[in-house]
Amino acid sequence: MFAFALKNTIAIYKMTPIYNHLKVVFTLFILALSTSFTYSQIEDTPLVEPDSMGSFFSKIILDGKLAYQNKKTNVILSQSEFLLLKDANFERILIKNNPAGYQFSDDHWQGDKVNPYRDVTLPTPFRINFNQTTFTHPVDNEIKITSRFGRRRRRPHRGLDLDLVTGDAVRSMLPGKVRFVGYSSGHGKTVVVRHANDIETVYAHLSAYSVKEDDLVTEGQMLGLGGNTGRSTGSHLHLEVRYKGVCIHPEYVFNFDGSNTIRGSELWVSKGWQSPRSHSAYRKSELKPLFTKEAAIIAQNSEPRYHRIRKGETLSHVATRYHLSVREICRMNNLYQNSVLKIGQAIKIR
């Protein structure tokens, strides 16, 4: 009897709008509970993002897959990208206290410029020093150089391009301190790390950062994720090696043959190893490290030299100035006697 009454009551109750109302409220309650649970889990993991501040991520479903969206910038990361960044964040916290006690010079320490050394003119040849003999390759996968330091479609290319897939980890080649984290129109998302003895490495076209300015980084620590930002066609890492603002041919310094060795603890850099004009981006240059100043001066004196065309100058002006014939200049530069010269064009004169 009681069971019948209850059944009847429920049956009557189910017909009333209040039941449907409660059902909706209950569903919403469960939904809110589950979302707030997942949100709070994610919000416990602030990550370093472009604004150099900790950011919070929300779990979202994108094309049926779990993804993470930066709540401030709305940038979406795949789950693997998010987890990589999370690990890197953990790494950052671990070495915050500089247990290795590395010292990095604060000369021209500017966090707003990729190159803060524009007022510095270095004498050439100059010397660079390393405290170690090996380095960590900045990309984990197989080493694939897609473009080298040198002339590329008549434009200078001042770095080494390494193939990667967007989202791959990009790592610091040496221990250092992060000087610059930011966007530049050519380089896209970029991280600059200063190492011992004022060597800097530049990592460009990234898709995300995992470090902040002034962070200390260990060798091999993740700096961000590779990508295709800035002036870039296809995802790759554009890597530059600099000393006080001067770009050096990366392969002159580091062996990218898999041995991960640095070519010398003391290397002399002649003009030729700073000039993309002296190299081709499409083939490997012959590499002869210079270990003494004398050797560097001798090498520099036999390196090709160039003249930059100024307004109104013709090939015969250049010929007279350097005691050459117009024909010789044409031969050295693959030019015709009547070729049109552009202002700023570099003409080989030796």
Ligand SMILES: [Zn+2]
């Ligand atoms: Zn490049």
